[in-house]
Amino acid sequence: MNTSIVIADDHPLMLRGLTDFLTSKGYNIIGSAEDGKSAYNLIIKLKPEIAILDIRMPHKTGLEIAEDCQKNNLSTKVILITFDKEEELYDKAKAFNVFGYILKEFAIEEIETCIAHVANNKPYFSEEIASYLNHSNYDGKPTELDLLTKSELRIVKLISENKTSQDIAEELIISVRTVDKHRSNIVRKLGLDNKPTSLSIWAGLNKNHL
Incomplete structure (x- = not known):
């Protein structure tokens, strides 16, 4: 429970409710924000281990923050909370290395397990x-696969x-360098070591x- 956490949501009641709930459970909440820009600035400044973000926020969405964290190689792991059930958002979350994705109506029930x-x-x-x-894991599929994009899954x-x-490069008509870059991303997402x-x-x- 010493994991450092930043929370951001543009709905004050949701933000306060989630913050108060996790604080009462002993979690280390080191910052909170009501818009995406402020949230990203907190991530840059405080370097939390986890950022719990609403997908839809003014100035910068949770997905945009996740993308920026990926581009800038930030170590903060992103958890997105949302009311949306759009496949496009779900797929983008995986593409941007989002580690957690839960629906707001189940947030209180699932957030501790997710963290x-x-x-x-x-x-x-x-x-x-x-x-x-229709992305069910009930067949025993490793949950780590949910972090991979369609291209990465094909390469695996x-x-x-x-x-x-x-x-692989010849079959997919891409360069070996591109394949190796995908392999590196896959290894990182799956939490594997760098042994060949x-x-x-x-x-x-x-x-x-x-």
């Missing part, structure tokens, strides 16, 4: 939104078939879920 997962470098995507968008599948970066064989072993073990 626990994210603090341990594991993604948490609300079962309700995953089921609604090819890796599971023991194809080299050169093979780690991703190949992981892909092979999870081949049936790709």
Whole structure:
């Protein structure tokens, strides 16, 4: 519970309710904001381990903040809370390395579980939104796969078939350098070490879920 957290929501009642709830549970809330620009400035200044952000905020959305954190290699892990059930937003969240994604109506019920997962470098995507968008993990699929984009999933599948970066580049008609960049992103998202064989072993073990 010593994980440092920043919370941002443009709805004062939601912001205060979530902040008060987590504070009462002993979480280390080090800052809060009512708009995206202020939230991002807090992330830059305070460097929290986790940022819990509303997707839709003035000045900068939660998704835009997640994208900026990705571009600037910030270590803060983003959890998004939203009323939206749009697949486009869900897919963008994965593309921007968002670690948590929960619906506001289930926020109080799920937020502690979500924080626990994210603090341990594991993604948490609300079962309700995953089921609604037909991204269910009930078949035993590793939840880490929810962090990968469609392009990254395709590359992992090819890796599971023991194809080299050169093979993948030729099949997808992209450069080897692009494949290697994808591999690096995939390793980081899955929390693997940088040993050359780690991703190949992981892909092979999870081949049936790709």
